[in-house]
Amino acid sequence: MELRSSIPAAALDERDDEPRPGDGDGEFDWNDDLWAGARRDPMPAGADAVTIVLPRFTQEQEGEQRAARLLLREGLVLVAVAAFQAALAWRAAGVGTNVADQTAMVKAGHQEIAHLLHGRHVIRYETVLPGSPVLYPVLAAALDSVGGMHAVRAVNLWLVLLATVGVHCTARRLYGPVAGALAAGLFAGLGPTLHLSVSGTYDAPAACLLVWAAFFAVRFAFADGRHAVWLVPVLMLAANWTSYITVLWDPVILALVAFAGPGYRAWKTSRSWNAQRVALVTGVLAEITLLVGRAPTFTGIATTVMNRSAAHATAGVVLRHGAQWLGPVLIAALLGTIVAGWRLWRGSVGRAEVGVWVTLLVAGLLAPLNQLRWHSLDGSVSHCALSGAFAAVAAGAFLARLCSWAGRAGAAWRVVALGAMCAALVPLGLAGASQAATHTGSATKATRSVAGEG
Structure with a gap:
């Protein structure tokens, strides 16, 4: 857009010898952008007029508007992915929920609340449940008192949607906005993700x-903020105490700090020193958490994760279930690594x-490999969701690179490739919803005893 004004040519000639802004005092002209300090002179009669074209927006303003449009576009994409995930979760709701584990969580939470408030005797759930009994079970019990199990599941759906946003942010920071959108769509359509939802x-x-x-580990590696050095361990330890199995992914977080980002150029230190x-x-x-918390917490991690006795599932059955849950994203992550x-x-x-x-590929394989070590399918779908979050980042980056390669043949080819990948997410999500709806799961003997079923 342009702003045009007519000024007499003679007036322009007279102004050439006049002081510029800051050179002297005088009355300000109507056009502060052109002559901020010029005096207002009368227009000579019969002077010829010339047209001066002034820019409507500065380059910085245009850049800000472009960034705002890009941010709005990415926000709309995230909203679409969240709606897509919520719709698939609604389709998968009902059959796929594990009632025994939910009942065990809520019952243990009510007992822990009674113990904290009234000193009621409570069993040592630290070595029974695969997570700290004073964190999520207490929250689930409070939500159950307010709105029943529907409130618990609604909060879990919101948390999984927030995890999808985290996957998008991580992939976007590593590989760009297209990779972020595709990674979020892949994670949202996985069967394990919908099962958690x-x-x-x-x-x-x-x-x-x-x-x-x-995500904050990647931010710290890219020097986006030094405060991430505290947020990374706080969130990581909170995940560890919420579910003991997440300790398997702690080395992955540290590896992302060590490998991602520009390294020395960001912090003036080596990558290894960042880690x-x-x-x-x-x-x-x-x-600190071990000293101020309950002593059996570390025992619970050792019992339920590290020293867990093996079951009787064959390696073929375990690998087949892992491929069923994570096959598409693992294949794409493997191709990207190659x-x-x-x-x-x-x-x-x-x-x-x-x-x-x-690192992302290994993180995607951790859940199936750990189930293979246990020779068990207990909790495999939930653990595969953790692996799927990292594998989806690598898979989204590989698909974004395919779109970039297609763009070399022309912008139209890039649009076609991106549209085809987005269209492929729909059947993938429907298949994931079908898997989540038909997976009933099986509660462990410990959680069945907590829920009063055995």
Whole structure:
């Protein structure tokens, strides 16, 4: 847009010798942008008029408007992904919820509240439930007192939606907005994600905390904010105490700090020193929580995660279930890692970038590998949601790179490729909803005894 004004040519000639802004005193002209300090002179009669074109907006204003439009566009994409996930969760609601585990959480929470308020005797749930009994069970019991299990599941759905936003933010910071949108869509359509969205167990808040811990780890690695050195361990430890199984992903968080970002150029220190700082703060906070908390908490982690006795499920059954839950995102993450290794061999990327890809791929494989170590399917769908959050980031980045390669043949090809990938998310999400709806799960013997079923 332009602003046009007519000024006599003679008046312009007379102004050439006049002082510019700041050179002298005088009455301000009507056009402060052109002559901020010029005096107002009478217009000579019969003078010819010339047209001066002044810019309507500055370059900085245009940049701000462009950034605002981009932010609005990304916000609309996130809203669409959240609506897509909520619709799929509604489709999967009902059959796929594990009533025994939900009942165990709520019952343990009510007993813990009675113990905290009235000193009522309570069993040592730290070694029975796979999470701290004074965190999520207490919250679930409070929500149950207000709105029943529907309130518990509604809060869990909100937490899983927040985890989807965290996946988008992590992928966007690492690989760009297109990768963020595709990663969020992939994570939203996974069967394990939809299972957490409709269940009332501790896995939903644990996944949300773990995803945001990874995001702030990436922010710290990119030097977006030094406060992240505290947020990373706080969120990570909160996830650990909410669900003990999340300790398996703690090395992944530290690896993201070590490999992501520009390293020395960001903090004037090496990448390894960044990881050491986060590890040091994490160790100090973990020691404090162990000292002020209950002693059996560490025992519960060792019992339910590290020293858990193996079951009788065969390796083929465990791997088949893992492929069923995470197959599409793991394949895309593996292809992206292979491409990153090939680019490293050609010298177009550094070893640190390949390290990020490998870290995300390993994080995606942690849940199936741990179930294989246990020879058990107990909790496999919930644990696969944790792996899916990291694998979706790598998968979204690989698909975004495919769109970029298609864009080299023309902008139309890039639009077609992106549209095809977005369209493919719909059947993927419907398949995930079907998997979540048909998965009834099985409660452990411990949680069945807490719920009063055995």
